[in-house]
Amino acid sequence: MTANSDVVVRAEALVNLTQRLTELLAQQAQAFETRRPHEAADTIEESAKLANVYRFESARLKRDPSVMNGAPPALRAQLLRVTEAFDAVLARHGRALEAAKTITEGLVQAIAEEVASQRSATGGYGSSGERHAPADAGVAIALNRRA
Template identity: 60%
Template sequence: MNVTAEDAAERVEQLILLTDRLTSLVAGQAKAFEDRRPHEAATYVEETQRLANMYRHESARIRANPSLVDSAPRDQRLRLIRATEAFDAVLARQSRAVNAAKTVTEGLVRAIAEEVASQRQKGVSYGANGIQSPNAAAIAITLNKRA
C-alpha cells in the first residue's frame, strides 16, 4: 500500500487527509468505549486497520527517506505535523478508554466466576473412619483470557 503522489506537496496533502481520516475513526472508537458501547467501536475496524497499515507504511518510507516530503511547502508540512500531533492525542485517548473497558470487563468476569464458585455445592467425601468430611472438592472454572 502506497500513497500515490507526483511530488512532495501532493504526498504531504495525501498524508494529511489520511491522518485526518484515521484521527476521526479512532476518535469515534474512543468515544464508543467511553460511552460504554464497545460494539459501536467495531463498526469501522476494517477501514481503520487498512488506513493504519497505509499510515504505518508511509511513515516508515518517509523516515527512511525524508526527501519524499522535504520539498513540500513549509506551511503544508506544518499542517501535517499538527495532524500527526492530533492523531497521537486521539491514540492516547483511545488507549485510556480501551484499558478502562478492559479493566471493567475483567472485574465483571472475576465477580461472576467468584459468584458461580460460591453458589456451587461443596463436595462431601468420606474419611478413614467412615465419617463425612466437609472438605470441598476442587472445581475448575475456565476463563478466556483473550476476551
C-alpha cells in the same frame, strides 16, 4: 507531474490519511468511554486498514525524511498539526481501551468467582451421612483471560 507535485500529492495524501484515522479513532474512543463498544466495532476494519497504511508511510518517512523535500511549508505545517492531533487521539484511544479491558476483566472475574462459590456450596447431607454434591457439579466453565 513534476517531482515537486509528487511531493505535494504524497503530503496531501498523508494529511488526509492521518485525518481520517484520527477521526475513526476518536469515534472509537468515544464509544468505549460511553460504554458502547459495539459502536466501535463498525469502524474497526477500516481503521485497521488505515493504520497499516499509516504505519507503512510513517516508517518510510522516518527512513527517508527527504521524501517531503519540496513540500510547501504550509503543507508541512498542516502535516505536523494533524500528526500531533493523531498522537493525542491515539493516547486517548489507548486509555479508553485500557479502561474497557479493566472493566471487562473485572466482570469476568466477578462472574467466575460467583460461579465458583455456587459450585463449592455443599449440597447437604443424606440420611446415611454422606454429602450430596451440588446439582451442577459436573458442569465446567471456561473463561478466556483475554476478555
